[in-house]
Amino acid sequence: MSSPTSDRRAWASGWLEALPATNHRAARPLDGSSRSVFTRRNPATGERLGQLPEASPSDVDDAVIAARAAFAPGSPWRSVSRRDRARILHRIGEVVRRHEDEL
Numbered sequence: 001m002s003s004p005t006s007d008r009r010a011w012a013s014g015w016l017e018a019l020p021a022t023n024h025r026a027a028r029p030l031d032g033s034s035r036s037v038f039t040r041r042n043p044a045t046g047e048r049l050g051q052l053p054e055a056s057p058s059d060v061d062d063a064v065i066a067a068r069a070a071f072a073p074g075s076p077w078r079s080v081s082r083r084d085r086a087r088i089l090h091r092i093g094e095v096v097r098r099h100e101d102e103l
Contacts, residue, residue: 036054041047055063071078080088 037051038054040049040052042049069075077085
């Protein structure tokens, strides 16, 4: 019988492998200036988890600008309390796990 921890790792590994190799910014796919990908490995076991896109310095700068805008004074996300943001993010995780076969 597998442990809950190993089940979560297996789920995360499968989910990561199924993701398209695309960075996102402000919930939109970002082509990015770099077309390179790298293999993500579990640091404890060396197991291959999936391939992810490399981000160029300009991709990172764009992502930082978008993140700052999301938390700018008066932005909708910033007006949500930390507790409610945590609840929202945990709920998203629950929905993703429940629908992992479809995703």
